[in-house]
Amino acid sequence: MNRRSQVEASDRLRAALGRLEAIVGKAHACWPEDDSFEGYLRDETYLRGAASLVLRPGSQSETIALVSELNALRREHASEKSQLAFTLRGGGSGLSGAAVPAQGIVLDLTRMNRIIDIDEKNQTLRADCGVILSDLNAALVGAGLWYPVDPSSLGLCTLGGSVATNAAGPSSLKYGTTRQNLASLSWLTASGQVVAAGSVPVKTSMGFSMTDLLCGSEGRLGLILDATIRLAGQPADAALVLAGFADEPAAVEMILQLRAAGLKPRSIEMLDAYSLRLVDFPVGAAGALLMIEFDGDADEVTYALNRLQNLNKSVEWIAARDENSRRQLWAKRKAITLELKKRYPFKLGEDIAVPIPALAATIAAARHEAGLSGVETAIWGHAGDGNLHVNYLLESEAQLPKLEPLMLSLARAATRVGGAMSGEHGLGRLKRKIAQNVLPDEYFAVQRSIKTALDPHLLFNPALESVA
Numbered sequence: 056m057n058r059r060s061q062v063e064a065s066d067r068l069r070a071a072l073g074r075l076e077a078i079v080g081k082a083h084a085c086w087p088e089d090d091s092f093e094g095y096l097r098d099e100t101y102l103r104g105a106a107s108l109v110l111r112p113g114s115q116s117e118t119i120a121l122v123s124e125l126n127a128l129r130r131e132h133a134s135e136k137s138q139l140a141f142t143l144r145g146g147g148s149g150l151s152g153a154a155v156p157a158q159g160i161v162l163d164l165t166r167m168n169r170i171i172d173i174d175e176k177n178q179t180l181r182a183d184c185g186v187i188l189s190d191l192n193a194a195l196v197g198a199g200l201w202y203p204v205d206p207s208s209l210g211l212c213t214l215g216g217s218v219a220t221n222a223a224g225p226s227s228l229k230y231g232t233t234r235q236n237l238a239s240l241s242w243l244t245a246s247g248q249v250v251a252a253g254s255v256p257v258k259t260s261m262g263f264s265m266t267d268l269l270c271g272s273e274g275r276l277g278l279i280l281d282a283t284i285r286l287a288g289q290p291a292d293a294a295l296v297l298a299g300f301a302d303e304p305a306a307v308e309m310i311l312q313l314r315a316a317g318l319k320p321r322s323i324e325m326l327d328a329y330s331l332r333l334v335d336f337p338v339g340a341a342g343a344l345l346m347i348e349f350d351g352d353a354d355e356v357t358y359a360l361n362r363l364q365n366l367n368k369s370v371e372w373i374a375a376r377d378e379n380s381r382r383q384l385w386a387k388r389k390a391i392t393l394e395l396k397k398r399y400p401f402k403l404g405e406d407i408a409v410p411i412p413a414l415a416a417t418i419a420a421a422r423h424e425a426g427l428s429g430v431e432t433a434i435w436g437h438a439g440d441g442n443l444h445v446n447y448l449l450e451s452e453a454q455l456p457k458l459e460p461l462m463l464s465l466a467r468a469a470t471r472v473g474g475a476m477s478g479e480h481g482l483g484r485l486k487r488k489i490a491q492n493v494l495p496d497e498y499f500a501v502q503r504s505i506k507t508a509l510d511p512h513l514l515f516n517p518a519l520e521s522v523a
């Protein structure tokens with residue numbers, strides 16, 4: 056294309072984008088020359104993308120109008136199709152690069168933040184996709200109900216983003232991930248239709264489960280407009296206990312023992328020696344730490360604590376029973392990430408999931424391999440459900456090329472033992488190439504067929520279809 060036709064194409068594109076801007080209003084559009092634009096090219100990974108425009112719709116009707124106008128523009132400007140696509144963005148707290156655009160338009164959905172309905176009898180809450188997760192529980196204060204999906208990022212991530220990634224947290228051991236707590240949703244297809252899926256009763260048998268398909272879809276199949284989530288009754292009592300162990304195999308043995316005894320904690324977290332030193336847990340020198348939380352009524356919690364103590368009398372558990380002490384210990388657990396960010400300019404948090412008996416060997420292998428590459432690690436995780444965060448800590452950008460072989464080896468290790476290469480963050484742009492080296496071709500063929508059926512012209516999140 057010569058210079059003149061390049062200028063004409065760019066003018067045409069700018070005019071087309073202007074038609075989209077008119078739907079949300081100038082105040083809610085952000086162009087490359089604006090100060091806040093750069094933030095939309097990133098999530099919480101080290102990846103940086105590219106885009107031409109950011110739009111911030113304030114309502115479902117504006118969002119529906121945007122998709123309809125985008126389809127019209129694509130028909131008029133067929134040669135500019137790749138620039139006329141939406142990258143969907145919630146809180147931008149993702150750890151897989153799924154909301155990092157390659158080109159086109161970023162749709163920031165955080166202005167769509169109404170809590171639409173709290174139904175105490177059905178124990179459900181319906182809200183727009185852009186509500187920040189912690190605002191859901193704030194709205195439930197006094198109702199005796201809570202939303203038990205508790206990713207550490209709940210003050211940053213949106214309901215839509217958490218559904219699109221099937222987010223989970225420590226309490227998922229007892230209460231399930233987003234998927235188990237999602238009753239229904241309404242979503243906008245690439246052709247502009249609004250479709251309702253799911254139901255209030257847990258039991259449905261009505262063909263393909265679209266809620267299950269959309270949950271974890273990373274915005275590849277459609278835009279989740281709003282979702283109805285299931286709530287749980289606030290437990291009357293809770294206790295958090297922690298103890299140090301000589302090493303990870305000893306800590307994992309404890310988890311296996313308590314499972315075999317039929318104990319059902321709300322969460323079991325495991326931290327390696329390096330992580331627990333960073334935040335001064337009250338356990339002295341230990342090779343690994345277990346944090347176990349029980350909830351229920353007071354008798355249930357007391358019974359569980361006694362039973363745990365009797366399983367192995369040599370373990371010294373430190374118990375926090377009041378809310379304040381529990382909060383302080385959880386704050387220490389969450390502060391580890393901040394401490395690491397202060398010390399290392401680059402941190403990549405992997406999130407494989409493996410069967411519990413394979414936890415200790417997987418940790419040892421991950422640490423050993425990283426050591427061979429000269430990369431430091433901090434390893435912790437929601438060990439009760441086998442979900443491990445292997446954090447690779449890099450001193451400088453020059454070490455970034457070391458990550459891919461380590462991620463590949465970790466993904467292979469998880470897959471070999473029947474686990475998953477991502478337990479909660481998703482594949483995003485970060486792990487797609489690695490996935491292609493680990494998962495069978497048929498896996499991708501089926502996924503591609505589903506994408507093609509629902510979004511044949513790559514209107515939503517096109518960057519997730521390539522492996523670049």
Ligand SMILES: Cc1cc2nc3c(=O)[nH]c(=O)nc-3n(C[C@H](O)[C@H](O)[C@H](O)COP(=O)(O)OP(=O)(O)OC[C@H]3O[C@@H](n4cnc5c(N)ncnc54)[C@H](O)[C@@H]3O)c2cc1C
Nearest residue numbers: 145146147148149153206207208212213215216223274279
């Ligand atoms: C400090 C920290 C701690 C974290 N802890 C956890 C944790 O404990 N557990 C956990 O699971 N994750 C955790 N995460 C990762 C992240 O917070 C989750 O993946 C979260 O669910 C992403 O939500 P978001 O709104 O920020 O989505 P974004 O990052 O904006 O987007 C994530 C994906 O969702 C898609 N998406 C967003 N909104 C919609 C929508 N309305 N419709 C369709 N697709 C949409 C995007 O296109 C993208 O593919 C953590 C992140 C940080 C920074």
